[in-house]
Amino acid sequence: QQQVKQSPQSLIVQKGGISIINCAYENTAFDYFPWYQQFPGKGPALLIAIRPDVSEKKEGRFTISFNKSAKQFSLHIMDSQPGDSATYFCAASNPGGGADGLTFGKGTHLIIQP
Amino acid sequence: GAGVSQSPSNKVTEKGKDVELRCDPISGHTALYWYRQSLGQGLEFLIYFQGNSAPDKSGLPSDRFSAERTGGSVSTLTIQRTQQEDSAVYLCASSLGQKDSPLHFGNGTRLTVT
Numbered sequence: 001q002q003q004v005k006q007s008p009q010s011l012i013v014q015k016g017g018i019s020i021i022n023c024a025y026e027n028t029a030f031d032y033f034p035w036y037q038q039f040p041g042k043g044p045a046l047l048i049a050i051r052p053d054v055s056e057k058k059e060g061r062f063t064i065s066f067n068k069s070a071k072q073f074s075l076h077i078m079d080s081q082p083g084d085s086a087t088y089f090c091a092a093s094n095p096g097g098g099a100d101g102l103t104f105g106k107g108t109h110l111i112i113q114p
Numbered sequence: 115g116a117g118v119s120q121s122p123s124n125k126v127t128e129k130g131k132d133v134e135l136r137c138d139p140i141s142g143h144t145a146l147y148w149y150r151q152s153l154g155q156g157l158e159f160l161i162y163f164q165g166n167s168a169p170d171k172s173g174l175p176s177d178r179f180s181a182e183r184t185g186g187s188v189s190t191l192t193i194q195r196t197q198q199e200d201s202a203v204y205l206c207a208s209s210l211g212q213k214d215s216p217l218h219f220g221n222g223t224r225l226t227v228t
Contacts, residue, residue: 023187032214036217044205049216106155
């Protein structure tokens with residue numbers, strides 16, 4: 001119930017292409033879905049987040065698409081750049097909050113080839 | 115402003131030795147988290163502190179692991195009688211403690227047990 005399944009585990013995209021990372025969840029109580037970006041040697045940092053009352057949120061080249069009925073959400077990176085090469089984690093939070101209220105996916109290692 | 119600071123950045127220790135990892139959270143952040151990230155793996159929750167409440171220790175993998183947070187600020191994660199499988203990056207994060215407050219991660223301590 002608390003799992004968030006993330007795919008793919010790794011992804012290689014050509015510069016200028018669209019990178020797509022998918023996550024699926026089972027717990028319908030989840031009410032907040034953040035994405036974190038982690039560069040090598042650094043800690044993860046919040047990239048973008050969405051709540052289930054909207055189907056899409058866009059910030060610059062980064063877009064979250066949310067499908068409540070399918071219990072899926074995805075991160076789209078438009079015009080992908082080598083600087084986007086990083087590990088991306090999706091996460092889901094339930095109304096209880098706290099540490100056990102935030103569940104991370106296992107991460108996607110993204111490489112953007114110049 | 116200053117972010118989450120972790121020390122040391124790297125630690126090499128011999129099997130069986132005890133180690134202490136330190137985390138200085140962002141000033142004013144009431145919530146503090148410890149995660150473990152093994153090579154190429156996701157984020158494994160270890161322990162969570164929120165204000166003056168009892169910590170959530172549900173993620174600690176064994177009784178060799180312990181953590182404390184003094185004065186609601188600095189936290190120390192202690193691993194006793196280290197084993198080779200303890201080798202990983204230990205990440206600390208802090209937040210304002212409100213539901214869905216973003217986690218601010220430090221750059222981690224890379225622990226190598228030889």
